[in-house]
Structures are given as C-alpha cells and as structure tokens.
Amino acid sequence: MAQPNSQAPRNHAGNGQKKRREHPTDAKNDSHKRAKTDHRAKQRDARTLSAQTSSKAFRNGELDVDKFVKSREYEIRALEEGMARSKKALTTRAFQHVPKELRRRTASHNVKRVPKRLQPRAKREMIEDNTPTVTARKRKPTRHMRLRLETAKQLRALGTQKKRSEETKKKRDGEKSVHGSQSVSSNAPGRGQPSLHTRISKVKKVVPAFPPLAKAKFRKRQIHKTWLPTHMFHAKRARMTEPKDPLWRFAIPLTPTAKSYRPTHRAANDRGAVAWDASYMSTIGLEGQQRSIVGMLKGLGVGSYHPNLWQANGEKWRNGTRVWEGFAFEREAPHRPVAPVTVIWCVPDNKLAEAENRQRKAFVRVHPSAFWQIWEELVRLAKVIKPQASVQDLRFEIGSIEITGPAATEALQAALWPTSKQDSPDAKGFQSVERLWTALDSLVNPDMLPPDVLLGFEVQDPRLHHPPRKVVPRASEYEQDQLLELLASWPFDAAQRPPTIFDRRTRLAASSSLPSQKAINRRKSLAPPGEYPAPSSKDPRIPILLYRTSERSHSRSTCSLLLPWKCVQAVWYSLMYCPLSTGGQPRFGGLDERRQLAFEIQQPWFPADFPGTEAGWQWEMNERKKREGEWKRRPKSKRINWQSVDTGSGRKGEVGTGWACDWEKLMSEPSSEANLSGKTARDAETRAGTLQPADMMHLPGLQARTVLVGQIRFHEDGNAQRTLVTVRIKLLTRGVPQTCARIYRLPSAKGSSQLRRRWLTLHPREQATRRRGPKNGLPKLPKDAPDHLVQRRLAQSLLNPPQVGHNDYPGSPGEEDLIGFVTTGNYNLGEGQGTGIGSIVLSKVLKDVSDNEKDSNLCIVRNSGDSAGRLAIWEVA
Incomplete structure (x- = not known):
C-alpha cells in the first residue's frame, strides 16, 4: 500500500502525471516552502465595491423614496471607501515619487536619500517588504581612525576651554579699566561701555588682493584654490572641479548631478529660470578724475570699433545708467585682443563741476582667465596717465550672481527687498530706484527692460524673508498701463543716486554687520505667525548693482547682480528656493550649462571659442591633454588610427593631430602627400605640446564684418596670414559637427572644378530646382525607350543625390583648402539640428568674399576621424 506522502512516478507522462518532479509536501519540508502570493488579490479586493439592490425600494409598483435614498x-459610501482603498493599494513606491530628474535606474535603499516628506513612507514600505536598509551613511572608523577622532575631540575641548578662559580674562580687565576711568564711564553710551570707532584700513594701491581667510577646518582645502561663497551648496548638488586641478584657482561647479541638459534648455527659454554663482568673475575698480579714467579705457581699446561710444550715443553709459560690453586690447602694437570686458561707470555725485575734472569711479569686469593681462595693462596706464588714477583689485570684495530665463525678474523680485521706499525725489533731485523696483513686480520677462539698463540700490538681509513667497503680479488694466508707461519713459536715466556699492566703506559695513543665522532665527520666532520680522534700524543694508545684458541677435536676456562677496550666499539661497508662478523653483547651473546656453543661441563662449587670444589658447592646450588622455586610455582596438583615416580622393591620414584643433599645422606650410601619409603619433604628440603660434591673433566680429564687406582694407602681411575670426557653422544637410572638426572651403573653380560641382549638387537650392524642373533633373525619356534604360533611369532617380558612404559621394578637399576648426559643436536644441562655433583664417576666405564670388561663405565640415564631410555655411559671430 502506497504511503499518502510518497512521490509520484517521475517519467510516466502518459499516465497524466507531470514531467517535472513534484516538490515534497511533507511536514518536514513544508516549513521551508514559501507560499506563492497572489499579487493581484490585493488590487482586486481594493477595487471591489459593495452594492445594495433597489428591489426593496419598490412596493406594489410604487417607489419608497426613503429606502431608495438609503x-x-x-453605495456612495462604498464608492468613497473603495477609492480610498484603491489609492492605498497602488504599487508605486516612495522612491517613485521623487522628481523625474532625480530618478535612477535602480532605487537606493537608503531612506535618507529621498525627500523628508517621503522618508516615513519609504521606511514603512521597507519594513513591510522586508527590504534590507542602509543604517550607516559613513564608513565605520578603523582602529587608527578612532584614535585620531578621539584625539581631535580632546584638542577641540582644550581649545574651547582655553578660549573661554581668555574671554573671561579680557572681561575682567575691561571691567577694571572701565571702573578706573571716570571719564570713560560717564561719557559711555548705552550700558556704560566705551564707544570704540575702528579705523577702516586704507586701500593699498596697485596691489593684488588675497582671498578671504577661510575657517580653520576648511583652510587646508583652500591652499591652492579659493571656494566660491556658495561652495557648500554646490558641493552637495553638483560635480566640482578636481581638488588638485582647480579652474582659474577657483573650485567651480561644472554641472549638476541631476539630469539637466534638457531641463536647462526649457528653463532658460520656455518657463523658469537658471542661475549661476559668477563670483569667480574678476572686478577691477578705477578711481580718479574723469579724463584720467577715460584715457585708461581708451588705452585698453574700449570703443575702438564703436566710434559713437565716446560721442552722444554713449552719454547714458558715461552717466552711469547703462553698461557696455566689448573687447579690450593690448596697449602696444599690434594691439592684440585680450578678452571681453564689461565697463560700468558710477553716477557722478557732483554734476555741477566740470565734466573732465570731477572725481569718478568705474568698474571693469573681466573673465578670470584674462585678469592678469588686463590688470597689468591698467597698472601701466595708471602710472603714465596724468593726473594719476588708482587701480584696485576687488576680486574678493565683490561677488556676482547671474540669472536668465522668463522668470528671472520674478525670482529677483521675491529675493530682493529694498530697504526704503521713497515716493518723491530727494533734495538733490535724484529719483528713488527702490520705488522703481517695487513698481516692477508685474514685469513677467526681463526682455521688456531697456537694453543694458543699470540699477543700483540697497536691499535688506534676505534671510529675514526666507523662505520667499510667490510674487503676485498686479493684474488690473490701470496698473499694467502704468508699467508700460514707466518702461517707455524710464525717468531714471535723467537723475539717479550714485550706487553705494562703489563705496568701499559701505561694502565693508554690509559684510561685517551681517547677523548670525541663530539671531535671524530668534527674530523670526518672535514674529507673528505667517509674518516676517519687522525691520530694524540695525539691520544691514546690502548694496547691490543690477544690470541686464541682452545677447546679440537673440531675445534672451541675462540679469547680473553685483553685491559684496560675503552677502552672496544669503541672496543665493533666497533665489534657489523662490516659488515661481509657472511652478517649481529656479534651477542652478554650472560651467557646462553656461556653454550650453551660449551654444544654443550661437554665441561664442570665452575662452573656449577664442583660440586667437592668450586665454583661449591656454584653454585649448588643457582640452588637448584631456582628449589625448581619453584616446590613450582606450584599448588599441577601440582607438581611431589617425594614419588610416580616409580623407577623400585616395588620401590617407588625418590632417594634423586628431584630438586637437591643430592651429600649428594650419599656420605652417602645407605638407606634401608623403609627409601626410608618413606622419607618426610621436610627431603629433610633440606638436601638441608646442607654444602658441607666433603672431596668431583674434579679430573681433565687428571689425571682421567691416573687413569682409570692404569698408576697411586688410593688408596681406605676415599678421594677416595668422588672423582668426570666430564664425557660426550651420549645416545645410544632415549631420552633427563635433569639437575639433575640420573646416574646408569649397575647392576652387580653376583647380578642382569637378569636385566643386559635386559638392554644390548637395545644396538644398539645387534639390529645389530639380523638383521644379524635370524629375530629379534628368532629361525625359521617350515613350518607346527600352526597358534597360527605364530601369537605369529609375536607379539614378533613387540614388540622386548621393548619400554618405556611397561611391558617388564627394570626397573632402585637400589640406590646401583647410581654413579652420570647430571649437564647439553638438546637436542644437534651439535650432533643431547640428550646429557649431569655430574659427577660420581670415586671409584664406578674404579674397573670395571681397570679390563677391558666389558661394564664398559655403564650407565643408568633416569631423576628426571621419572620412565624409558635410556641406555647411559660415557667418561671422
């Protein structure tokens, strides 16, 4: 007799038994078996609604209203309860409620990595599902590390005890001196303490500034670099520069850790705002008579190619109500361009004095990569100018924040609270900028402001109004008309008070009088519920300077905010947590986002897109080393063999170094075919480490346009052969140009006329002509044409125009037609196609453009390492 728990036969499938062996079901093994759970049962139970029949509501054909309503x-209550149960029975986890840009492929098991509002739910879900959690965020200290931590703890305790004893001793000595001096005790204000007036140290003329002294626990980390005021904010949320490889001696955020490429594009163009801590930008202060400062600015080449700047058109700029942006040049010949600068004049305090002799102040802001060049030029000019003017290094006294996007003014309105609101001009006739800033609360877009407008006023400590509240714009028609009238008239160009940020005493007073966060919290706790603390006369008055700059040939505006270095952090946090009317909060960006937005509007970014300057060349050399390191780290099977690259027409070998914009190769004489094919990697590495080619310089866009149209004659001397012009590249066909792509001009009609015609057939206008004319531009066949001709004509129509990779596709021109390189290239979200920013040698295209030759601005772009080129068009940036 078979036992009830015996196993069934294994291989008797014909008897209706399963082929697989059944799992034993005895009591011994039943404890190890895990019951199969029905994952759908919970959802089915939650979605099942109870109902009640309505038959009892009908009696003898009549409706009993009371029973029907009950x-x-x-059923209604059952529906509500079912909705609540169904909501709780959803399969979404707490980690799935994280914002989309913060999600990862796998959810973290650390509860502390989700927002605080979701942490209790995530912890409960992990306990219910028996998910292993992470209990410790830091690694457990080793034996040696534990000894070091204990020693550090004891040292901190000894230091605190010593500091406390010194404070007690000072207090006793102070009481003895106060009681011993009757004059001090009788004349002392307040609580009987003597009033001490500290002397503000004088500014050391023509001495570079030193970074501010960091806290003791962070001092070792800033030996070879300087932290921005918002370093702690960015270090937790962004990828920073390498600790041992800072950028321009600053620890600069490169890009947020969250996905930000497309969100940055949307925030800057459609809805929202993007902000940057631009405190690494260098500020130089000029002070002296107006004629001296004008002479120094002219010595830098300010207005060299803007002749109306020093005439009537630049009057608003010289009066301190506008800003000017342009290139600065070296003082001595050949007057090489140095970098783009921003010049800001202070409003003259005494307008009755003679314009040339009155004392004036001005700021010159420049990129940190070109600071020392501008600094040395200004120091030389200050020594030779008569009367002399002072030059001050304000790099670590003045910080800055830049914000762009449709909601930029809304975020600034929520973060910046003016210290006073005056309704009428003061005794000197100056208008109140605070009143103007309050009236601009309905401004929904900074593009409505006048271009290059400048506002200077004082604001309250933003921490008193943190977290900021949403700005409610005025919606009445009368208030909107007032805003439009104010923007049209703009009365503050006529009379405006000098901004206090130009006064060093005011800057230092604002920085030194900032209360601690604990004091701010105490005041906020004493305020009524839902209200901010009342302003006090002892509150710091933070001087700021706000100006708007518009990108050339584009409607996007950027608001730049200048303020004391130590006040940047307080304003930054208010900007980051400002609720916008369009939803969300302003985003923060890094260096990559600045390049991205500049690339989307086809504007060159300094210094990467200006290889003709010293700062641009240094950037190119650093990028070469990075790209070379990436190439060498790849296995040999994955590397591009530069010697075997087919560049067209049977030529082998990449032109120049493959991972670099090889300007040395372009500036030298074209090599022969044998040298091209026999070039080795060692030669490329040697050339990559050379210095900047002699006499290579950048030509600004405004001057380049005048040269190309023939208004200025450009001499064909040695310098002309090495003059670079920054251009925009737009592909006429498919494709995406990449950095280090080669730019060729069209082959000449005399030398390679056939190759030129083959490239011109790819132009979109040629395709349109063929569509308007005979089909595919081919002659019509007779009706009685043989079948083989019809088939051939069909094949020709399908293969026309030739595609990349086919034998009929034209090859790239030779090295003699190489005119430049692409310094920035990618797919452009703003244009919806691949575009690029590059530089070309002016002398190689000047003759064709000056002769008004057709298609003189057409070019061929070939990515480094590729064999096929793309037809494109260039224009001066």
Whole structure:
C-alpha cells in the first residue's frame, strides 16, 4: 500500500502525471516552502465595491423614496471607501515619487536619500517588504581612525576651554579699566561701555588682493584654490572641479548631478529660470578724475570699433545708467585682443563741476582667465596717465550672481527687498530706484527692460524673508498701463543716486554687520505667525548693482547682480528656493550649462571659442591633454588610427593631430602627400605640446564684418596670414559637427572644378530646382525607350543625390583648402539640428568674399576621424 506522502512516478507522462518532479509536501519540508502570493488579490479586493439592490425600494409598483435614498447612500459610501482603498493599494513606491530628474535606474535603499516628506513612507514600505536598509551613511572608523577622532575631540575641548578662559580674562580687565576711568564711564553710551570707532584700513594701491581667510577646518582645502561663497551648496548638488586641478584657482561647479541638459534648455527659454554663482568673475575698480579714467579705457581699446561710444550715443553709459560690453586690447602694437570686458561707470555725485575734472569711479569686469593681462595693462596706464588714477583689485570684495530665463525678474523680485521706499525725489533731485523696483513686480520677462539698463540700490538681509513667497503680479488694466508707461519713459536715466556699492566703506559695513543665522532665527520666532520680522534700524543694508545684458541677435536676456562677496550666499539661497508662478523653483547651473546656453543661441563662449587670444589658447592646450588622455586610455582596438583615416580622393591620414584643433599645422606650410601619409603619433604628440603660434591673433566680429564687406582694407602681411575670426557653422544637410572638426572651403573653380560641382549638387537650392524642373533633373525619356534604360533611369532617380558612404559621394578637399576648426559643436536644441562655433583664417576666405564670388561663405565640415564631410555655411559671430 502506497504511503499518502510518497512521490509520484517521475517519467510516466502518459499516465497524466507531470514531467517535472513534484516538490515534497511533507511536514518536514513544508516549513521551508514559501507560499506563492497572489499579487493581484490585493488590487482586486481594493477595487471591489459593495452594492445594495433597489428591489426593496419598490412596493406594489410604487417607489419608497426613503429606502431608495438609503440604498444609494450605502453605495456612495462604498464608492468613497473603495477609492480610498484603491489609492492605498497602488504599487508605486516612495522612491517613485521623487522628481523625474532625480530618478535612477535602480532605487537606493537608503531612506535618507529621498525627500523628508517621503522618508516615513519609504521606511514603512521597507519594513513591510522586508527590504534590507542602509543604517550607516559613513564608513565605520578603523582602529587608527578612532584614535585620531578621539584625539581631535580632546584638542577641540582644550581649545574651547582655553578660549573661554581668555574671554573671561579680557572681561575682567575691561571691567577694571572701565571702573578706573571716570571719564570713560560717564561719557559711555548705552550700558556704560566705551564707544570704540575702528579705523577702516586704507586701500593699498596697485596691489593684488588675497582671498578671504577661510575657517580653520576648511583652510587646508583652500591652499591652492579659493571656494566660491556658495561652495557648500554646490558641493552637495553638483560635480566640482578636481581638488588638485582647480579652474582659474577657483573650485567651480561644472554641472549638476541631476539630469539637466534638457531641463536647462526649457528653463532658460520656455518657463523658469537658471542661475549661476559668477563670483569667480574678476572686478577691477578705477578711481580718479574723469579724463584720467577715460584715457585708461581708451588705452585698453574700449570703443575702438564703436566710434559713437565716446560721442552722444554713449552719454547714458558715461552717466552711469547703462553698461557696455566689448573687447579690450593690448596697449602696444599690434594691439592684440585680450578678452571681453564689461565697463560700468558710477553716477557722478557732483554734476555741477566740470565734466573732465570731477572725481569718478568705474568698474571693469573681466573673465578670470584674462585678469592678469588686463590688470597689468591698467597698472601701466595708471602710472603714465596724468593726473594719476588708482587701480584696485576687488576680486574678493565683490561677488556676482547671474540669472536668465522668463522668470528671472520674478525670482529677483521675491529675493530682493529694498530697504526704503521713497515716493518723491530727494533734495538733490535724484529719483528713488527702490520705488522703481517695487513698481516692477508685474514685469513677467526681463526682455521688456531697456537694453543694458543699470540699477543700483540697497536691499535688506534676505534671510529675514526666507523662505520667499510667490510674487503676485498686479493684474488690473490701470496698473499694467502704468508699467508700460514707466518702461517707455524710464525717468531714471535723467537723475539717479550714485550706487553705494562703489563705496568701499559701505561694502565693508554690509559684510561685517551681517547677523548670525541663530539671531535671524530668534527674530523670526518672535514674529507673528505667517509674518516676517519687522525691520530694524540695525539691520544691514546690502548694496547691490543690477544690470541686464541682452545677447546679440537673440531675445534672451541675462540679469547680473553685483553685491559684496560675503552677502552672496544669503541672496543665493533666497533665489534657489523662490516659488515661481509657472511652478517649481529656479534651477542652478554650472560651467557646462553656461556653454550650453551660449551654444544654443550661437554665441561664442570665452575662452573656449577664442583660440586667437592668450586665454583661449591656454584653454585649448588643457582640452588637448584631456582628449589625448581619453584616446590613450582606450584599448588599441577601440582607438581611431589617425594614419588610416580616409580623407577623400585616395588620401590617407588625418590632417594634423586628431584630438586637437591643430592651429600649428594650419599656420605652417602645407605638407606634401608623403609627409601626410608618413606622419607618426610621436610627431603629433610633440606638436601638441608646442607654444602658441607666433603672431596668431583674434579679430573681433565687428571689425571682421567691416573687413569682409570692404569698408576697411586688410593688408596681406605676415599678421594677416595668422588672423582668426570666430564664425557660426550651420549645416545645410544632415549631420552633427563635433569639437575639433575640420573646416574646408569649397575647392576652387580653376583647380578642382569637378569636385566643386559635386559638392554644390548637395545644396538644398539645387534639390529645389530639380523638383521644379524635370524629375530629379534628368532629361525625359521617350515613350518607346527600352526597358534597360527605364530601369537605369529609375536607379539614378533613387540614388540622386548621393548619400554618405556611397561611391558617388564627394570626397573632402585637400589640406590646401583647410581654413579652420570647430571649437564647439553638438546637436542644437534651439535650432533643431547640428550646429557649431569655430574659427577660420581670415586671409584664406578674404579674397573670395571681397570679390563677391558666389558661394564664398559655403564650407565643408568633416569631423576628426571621419572620412565624409558635410556641406555647411559660415557667418561671422
């Protein structure tokens, strides 16, 4: 007799038994078996609604209203309860409620990595599902590390005890001196303490500034670099520069850790705002008579190619109500361009004095990569100018924040609270900028402001109004008309008070009088519920300077905010947590986002897109080393063999170094075919480490346009052969140009006329002509044409125009037609196609453009390492 728990036969499938062996079901093994759970049962139970029949509501064909209503009431309650159960029975986890840009492929098991509002739910879900959690965020200290931590703890305790004893001793000595001096005790204000007036140290003329002294626990980390005021904010949320490889001696955020490429594009163009801590930008202060400062600015080449700047058109700029942006040049010949600068004049305090002799102040802001060049030029000019003017290094006294996007003014309105609101001009006739800033609360877009407008006023400590509240714009028609009238008239160009940020005493007073966060919290706790603390006369008055700059040939505006270095952090946090009317909060960006937005509007970014300057060349050399390191780290099977690259027409070998914009190769004489094919990697590495080619310089866009149209004659001397012009590249066909791509001009009609015609057939206008004319531009066949001709004509129509990779596709021109390189290239979200920013040698295209030759601005772009080129068009940036 078979036992009830015996196993069934294994291989008797014909008897209706399963082929697989059944799992034993005895009591011994039943404890190890895990019951199969029905994952759908919970959802089915939650979505099942109770109902009640309505038959009892009908009696003898009549409706009993009371019973009918009660039955419907039961069903409605059951529906509400079912909705609540169904909501709780959803399969979404707490980690799935994280914002989309913060999600990862796998959810973290650390509860502390989700927002605080979701942490209790995530912890409960992990306990219910028996998910292993992470209990410790830091690694457990080793034996040696534990000894070091204990020693550090004891040292901190000894230091605190010593500091406390010194404070007690000072207090006793102070009491003895106060009681011993009757004059001090009798004349002392307040609590009987003597009033001490500290002397503000004088500014050391023509001495570079040193970074501010960091806290003791962070001092070792800033030996070879300087932290921005918002370093702690960015270090937790962004990828920073390498600790041992800072950028321009600053620890600069490169890009947020969250996905930000497309969100940055949307925030800057459609809805929202993007902000940057631009405190690494260098500020130089000029002070002296107006004629001296004008002479120094002219010595830098300010207005060299803007002749109306020093005439009537630049009057608003010289009066301190506008800003000017342009290139600065070296003082001595050949007057090489140095970098783009921003010049800001202070409003003259005494307008009755003679314009040339009155004392004036001005700021010159420049990129940190070109600071020392501008600094040395200004120091030389200050020594030779008569009367002399002072030059001050304000790099670590003045910080800055830049914000762009449709909601930029909304975020600034929520973060910046003016210290006073005056309704009428003061005794000197100056208008109140605070009143103007309050009236601009309905401004929904900074593009409505006048271009290059400048506002200077004082604001309250933003921490008193943190977290900021949403700005409610004025919606009445009368208030909107007032805003439009104010923007049209703009009365503050006529009379405006000098901004206090130009006064060093005011800057230092604002920085030194900032209360601690604990004091701010105490005041906020004493305020009534839902209200901010009342302003006090002892509150710091933070001087700021706000100006708007518009990108050339584009409607996007950027608001730049200048303020004391130590006040940047307080304003930054208010900007980052400002609720916008369009939803969300302003985003923060890094260096990559600045390049991205500049690339989307086809504007060159300094210094990467200006290889003709010293700062641009240094950037190119650093990028070469990075790209070379990436190439060498790849296995040999994955590397590009530069010697075997087919560049067209049977030529082998990449032109120049493959991972670099090889300007040395372009500036030298074209090599022969044998040298091209026999070039080795060692030669490329040697050339990559050379210095900047002699006499290579950048030509600004405004001057380049005048040269190309023939208004200025450009001499064909040695310098002309090495003059670079920054251009925009737009592909006429498919494709995406990449950095280090080669730019060729069209082959000449005399030398390679056939190759030129083959490239011109790819132009979109040629395709349009063919569509308007005979089909595919081919002659019409007779009706009685043989079948083989019809088939051939069909094949020709399908293969026309030739595609990349086919034998009929034209090859790239030779090295003699190489005119430049692409310094920045990618797919452009703003244009919806691949575009690029590059530089070309002016002398190689000047003759064709000056002769008004057709298609003189057409070019061929070939990515480094590729064999096929793309037809494109260039224009001066």
